[in-house]
Amino acid sequence: MAKQCRQADGRGQACAVAHLVGHLVAGAVAGALHIPYPRGLRERGDRMQTEKRELVALNGRFTAVDQPTGVQAAAGELFTQLVLADRPFDLLIYADSTAGVVREWAGAPGVRIEHVPFRSWGRARAQLHEQIVISRRARQAGARLLYHPINTCPRYQGHQGHLPQVVTLHDLNFHHNPQWYGRSFRTWLEHTTIPGLSRAAHVVCISDHVVGDAIRTLELDPGRVSRIYDGLRRLSPGREVARDRDLVLAVNPFQPHKNLPRLIEAMSILRKERPSVRLRVVGRAQENFRGHEKIADALAAEWVHLTGYIDETQLAEEYCAASVLCMPSFEEGFGMPLIEAMSFGASVVTSNLSCLPETAGPAGILVDPHSAQSIADGLHTALTESGAGREAREEAGRAHAARFSWATAAAEYTELFSRLMR
Template sequence: MTIGDARLHPPSPHEPYARQRLKILYDASTFGSGIGSTLRGGIFRVVDRIVAEAIDDPDVDALITALSSEWASISTTLYCNQVGEPLKSRFRRGWRSLALPMSVHIRVREHLYAWEQAGRPRSLSAFFVRAAWFAAKHTIIRSPIAGSFDIFHSLFHALPPHPHLDCRARVITIYDLIPMLNPEYFTPDMVAYFKQILKSIDPLSDWVVCDSASTKRDLLRYVDIRPERVEVIHLAADPTFRRVDDEQRISDVRARYGIPDGRYLLSVSTLEPRKNLPFLLRCFARLLESDALAGVNLVLAGPKGWMSDPIYASLSDQRLKGRVHATGFVADEHLPALYTGALAFVYPSLYEGFGLPPLEAMSCGTPVITSNTSSLPEVVGDAGLMVDPTDESALCAAMRSVVDDCHLRSALSERALARAKRFTWRSCMQDHVTFYRRILDSTQKNA
């Protein structure tokens, strides 16, 4: 049976796709990176929310798998076992071992995880565990997943070979095209893998979800697929991102991350080139030099990322001494207080597929200054100040106006809260279900 075959499990004549409960298999290989880790990036958080919403949706019978690699499958199995229900019973394995029970491979992965958590100490036992993994992984091969599905939806990774799935249609989510547009921001291996993701899309039979119209436009430049096969579905901020009214909570979070008393501007992101942080630091230093930001500090919240050396080099500017505070990784539960306490959120990113941090800030009622490029105008709209991310004078003027004008801050805060309400995970999943039904209707008509 091939993908797209309408004979696979056609709807009952009394139950059209408009009402039928949909059986969706999600590739959540990204979960494999979350074993015991608090350093979970934006993609992990998005995948986590989509899967959670799908499980809660009465129109969806959601199952999950991990087909991107044998390592991802074993790691995701371990993650689901650690998290427990509802993930554990919904996981479907797509790999099998020719030599050993998969439980043995999972046990080896547990030992490797414990070794990594301990700082990778040198020991004889660690050597044997690693050797066991590298020897055993070559015995793991792809295995067809039992059962048939309406939709197979990869939430990040490349679509798998056709014979391993019994489904009516395949969908993949593309969050951005940065590895193609700016390959210099990534390792060669990362660029090569992203090219594999795009190559895995069959333009004649597969379907794509993009998180913004901007990402869709970029995708159509690199994949020769009809626009009607690509659906724009916006993401959302987690419901925990809301204004914090408890001043003590804000004070405690500031103390936890070493942020001194006084007013501050905030930027939240992984410290990497496309976030344009050296540009932000130059603008902030310029304002400090002109005494335009008396008593105002800049807080950079986020873990160190790929090619972050130029950012740390910028921090050595003597004008910034004592006025810029890099917190490192900030846990999700502390971010709302950090957003709420800020005068404004400043995000001069060069490119975003969607732009979750500005939306998180808006959900907390924090005035936003961001770039007028890629998807950011689509998300922020008229609720923030938009600037050219290469124009220092424009960003300086925006920061100064927000710092100096309390009425402007109040107006931006109100507009931010109102606009943020348009983006919810519930509506995101409803849009997915509508898209799934359209796909299935189209497949049925073309059979």
């Protein structure tokens, strides 16, 4: 097992915000808004000059994040594969060129980087750039389409010269469960994301669950909604790590919908029978969400270890060490840690709600996220399974995880973009 692992790679405020956005876009402020940044970095290496190629612009606002997790990590993986893909169009990427991954993109054929200093801007300025400036800049540069990888796109697309906008929707948690989010963050999302999705030329969802939710909740035309799964990152441990049969792992579980308090309650139940079992919690609290401060006492238990933010190499080592990954969320759009853990041979215990049965596949152990006892029972099953049963689940998990590929996702996006530009 260890050898296999080592080898695995308030209404008033809302109205005010809505009024501000409308006022800006209508022109009262937009005409005066000036967000300067340097001309695009020159392409290096071979150039695609034998034919005139269409141009697709990509919104790389996520490159502002110095420690990407979740949707930011997914966007980075997708952009990298789009850069590497055999595509019939060129890419114009609006991104912060001080980010390491952006410097890697800059040398690829048919790719131009337009530097936007997202890392030195505050969130409000970056949001206004996305809502007002980027579409105008992309259209002036000759782009035929503009892609946004993380939920948001311009609300007032009629003011963008009808440049088609494509957006990837990861989930509608902020709409279904607003109590989980800080007020300003929630208000901004409600007044930009919902209208933007409704007016986008196409909406890509990362699971069948999100497709159904988007069509039902937003009343989108099914003909302009597609499902393209996220892929599996190629994570590699930096050292040999042995499997710890008493270790349960939770990855980035601090948002309220991740259900961390009930997981800790379930672990307390399990420890009455198996006192050696421990919980390792990877990640950091996120300021846009509510409630993480309420679980501080529970996280202080001696059998809980908090790692804080860790890099991809360290994350791979955690997957190697853990016997079980537990993700008892109430709602997810995809659940990337599930396939990552399975690719390293760990068992996964996850919720029977939302997309999680879809992502976990036949190897997942499903539980009721509202019941600490159900979660404890699922963990007990995973931790005590041995012999042929354990080996079969491990192999099924590895095979299922291998179905998800960022190269495949990039090929599907490439086909979608090409179709929309015909």
